[in-house]
Amino acid sequence: MNNQRHTTFSQITYSCYSTCIREGEQFIPEHVFSYQISGKLVYNDGDNQYTFDEGSFRLTRRNTLIKFNKIPPPDGEYSNISVFLDQNTLRNLSLEYGYKCAKRSNNERVFSLPSNPLLSGIIDSLKPYDELNKPSNKILKELKLKELIVVLLETSPYLMDVLFDFTEPGKIDLEAFMNRNFRFNVSLERFAYLTGRSLSTFQRDFEKIFAANPRKWLQQKRLSEAFYLIKEKGAHASEVYLEVGFQDLSHFSYAFKKMFGFAPSQIPLDKL
Template identity: 25%
Template sequence: MAIENIPEIYLSNTKKRPDLFVYDFKMTNDVVKSKVNLGMNMFSFLQVGKKQVHFAGNSIAVNKDQSLLLKKGNWLWTELLETEAIYYCKLLFFSEKVLKEFLEKHTEARSILRDEVPYFVIRNDAYITSYLNSLVTIHEAPAIFMENLLSVKFEELLLYLINKYGDTFKLYLQSLIVKETSAFKKIVESKIHSNLKLEEIAFLCNMSLSTFKRHFIKEYDVSPGKWLQNKRLQKAKEMLEQGDCKPSDIYLDFGYNNLSNFSIAFKNKFGFSPSKISL
């Protein structure tokens, strides 16, 4: 699957990336785990549909009642239609330059955000609805005024969200201009119990699959496929032993396409089939 460079694919002039940019994204087909290189921090105001994003350390799912502020980086996006035959969200991209200018103007010296995460979930309300309508109005303004109007609207949005979420949001904004130093092991081990493929985990580590495999063997002294399989099967065994689920309930969650393959791998590791645990 090709990597989508965003917002470049939405810009008519890719040589000049604006500091603030609004784009109306619409689609009529589900997209599952598309590879996205997000080159700017971005607000995603979901209007219709569902969205899930896999990050290096975790994942988040939202619906039309929520919006996301996403940190730039390599992410896997899943965007799903709901009851209507269209998916629609309004995207607001902003550069580190305008964010730094805002923080210098409206906040004190930077504090430390203890649990740094690449997203912030925003609960949609009457203000958000009104704000999105105002962005539509801005697009109707002459181009000469567009940049200044958008700058004012960006500042208005951040001030509102700081007022709504307080220091939590302020600290998150400050974390966006800090270089992220995610450890390779931290990324890998956060994906042990996901159903992501090796290629997808490598992408989240910002590596090619071959580079990822070499780095993995250097760190763990075993192939990533074997290591992940053992970790996932061990977790599956623990879940089955708790008695709350059956093999047919969980095989997809651990990266197996069908129950038969899961059962064979499970028996090869533990010497008995998973169905015997739930008997």
């Protein structure tokens, strides 16, 4: 088998990796239902860490920032199937069946779902990935998606207030949000959207709260966090640069030395 296999069609994604751990982060724009076929997935949403083992089901809320580790089992492969529940499909289902959000749900971003024969049946019906990928099966895929949503509501009724909440992010506490999410390497435009602001309002509010330019604050905050992890936790630069929001190790090392006056691997003894 190849070390990596990733098949995408419409709103259904099948992922398969072997031989190595994959880590990274992503912005999730739509609700995603997932089933862990094999291996382990570790999620971190800035507040909480979640671990999903083989055979587990989960739903990740739209507009969520996630860091992840995908861990294959020993001598095995990591595999997962995910189904994207887009807003257009959910709106059409709301009109067809009268599904409504009764109240805004809590701020939980990742939901661990109980195992259920109905959900297992849905997963089994999605396994002929290549067949479902054919253009002639477009209607079948749409029916499968609708069936999945109905089953989710049947097995976890509280998801009604999650899936059918069509409101966009409202203006929230910017200071708390940024202190929780500074480790995510996303654009200022994305941060602005997730805090319910235009980019110009975000920048204005940010400078008023933090008395600093957003880009400069983010870099200093990330580097300070990296310094703490290296000094207090004994971590290495190669272990922390992605965790604190840098894209590559060389840029991280350059910025670290520029801020502190020494390389991450050369923290002076009086700093230890």
